[in-house]
Amino acid sequence: MSKVVIITTGGTIAMSEDLKTKTVKPLDQDTLDFFLPFLEEYVNVEMEHFMNIPSPHMTPEKMYQLALHTKKYLEDDEVLGIVITHGTDTLEETAYFLDLLLTSDKPVVLTGAMRSSNELGADGPVNLVGAVRVVADPSSTGKGVLVVFNDEIHAARYVTKTHTSNVATFQSPENGPIGTVTKKGIRFSHAPLLRDNYELSPPNTKIGLVKAAAGMDDLLINTLIEHGYEGIVIEGLGQGNLPPEMLGGIKKGIEKGIPIVLVSRCFNGFVDAVYGYEGGGKQLKDLGLIFSNGLNGQKARIKLMITINLFKKDPSINLQQYFDV
Ligand SMILES: NC(=O)C[C@H](N)C(=O)O
Structure with missing residues (x-):
């Protein structure tokens, strides 16, 4: 049966705020399993907890391992595409890394959260649902690696984190989002014209x-x-x-x-x-x-x-x- 695979890597989407100390810390990896019934309303999903790190701990070597892992799933005929949950601080770097190295036309979408899971107005659940819906939609094919946040769809090459705390932090200053997630569907307004791909090799140069x-x-x-x-x-x-x-x-x-x-x-x-x-x-x-x-x-x-x-x-x-x- 066709499915969307969600690969989790950590970030605020998988963190909660300690109400006494007011600091935000990682939760157990399986916290995101809570979302599965909500996602299955749209499509069959499988979740794999790949790592549980804050994204300032992300490294090119870990991005490479993630790329190899994502590629393996993309080669499975039953997989429609991949959602990767990620901390927002270095999300654009991982998204662009994958965009340069993955050649499949199947959608790969990164998402996360600006507010931790127990904060008022936590944005993780809606971002995750949006990302899964984008991957499951046939119109997302062949657009390179995408970033879905706050109901907007951005191309990995152009998107950047523009605000330290606002949920609308991800923007593409050059040409705006390439699509929108609405209640009724996924709407793309344009596709990225520029895209280049390179052989998957370890990024071990300083x-x-x-x-x-x-x-x-x-x-x-x-x-x-x-x-x-x-x-x-x-x-x-x-x-x-x-x-x-x-x-x-x-x-x-x-x-x-x-x-x-x-x-x-x-x-x-x-x-x-x-x-x-x-x-x-x-x-x-x-x-x-x-x-x-x-x-x-x-x-x-x-x-x-x-x-x-x-x-x-x-x-x-x-x-x-x-x-x-
Ligand atoms: N909103 C976030 O996910 C920020 C967090 N410091 C991270 O990148 O892991």
Whole structure:
């Protein structure tokens, strides 16, 4: 019989607030079993408790294990698709990781909660029902990995956590949600045009992420290089510019053959070789930085972690091509 598989990984959806200390902590893994009868109203579901971690404890290695596990389920003809419950802090990184590595057209949807299970207005149950309904709906096929929160459907490539506590935290600043969950059904308004896939291989390269700010120097970049980081992502200013004092470390990294990807710290728009002054985008392009096509820093880091494996196999590969997508 066809079914939706729910893989749980932890996060606030599987936590409760201690009413005395007012701190939120993980519950037993099987707490989410409570939802099963509500979900079975829509479709046959199976739940597997894969891990029970707060998402700040998520690592690329754990994402990789999750990808292998998800792939295994997707290959089963009886499985319509997968829901993954996840903490919200790093959810967008796991979603994008899976989007880059899973090739099946079956829907894979990540969801979670901003409010713990015993809080007034807890959003976990409605998000989980929404996610299961999206997976069970045939119109969700072939849209890549999705994120369902607060009745909105977002594409993994574009979605980001925008608010520390609001239940409407997940937004896609560039082009909005791609669909909506309504009482009557699932409605998609558009599908993501850009999607790229890579071979499933372990993400075992250390990639650093540095945010630029007025007056910063190259200390952090030099430190990453000295500590054996093999790739660096820099969140630059505006259209892709940096304080001139950061250039020394960047030149050293490029000379050592370390790929350096430039994104913008603006949450909307693209980096481009527009400015010709010291530290401007034109100079950074000429130095050999890789310009990323609208990804935020944390997602560009995930993409570099995956594509650097291709570069390590064949250093003549120009990584820029993967960041044009
Ligand atoms: N709302 C959440 O899930 C936040 C939590 N700190 C986590 O990411 O695990």
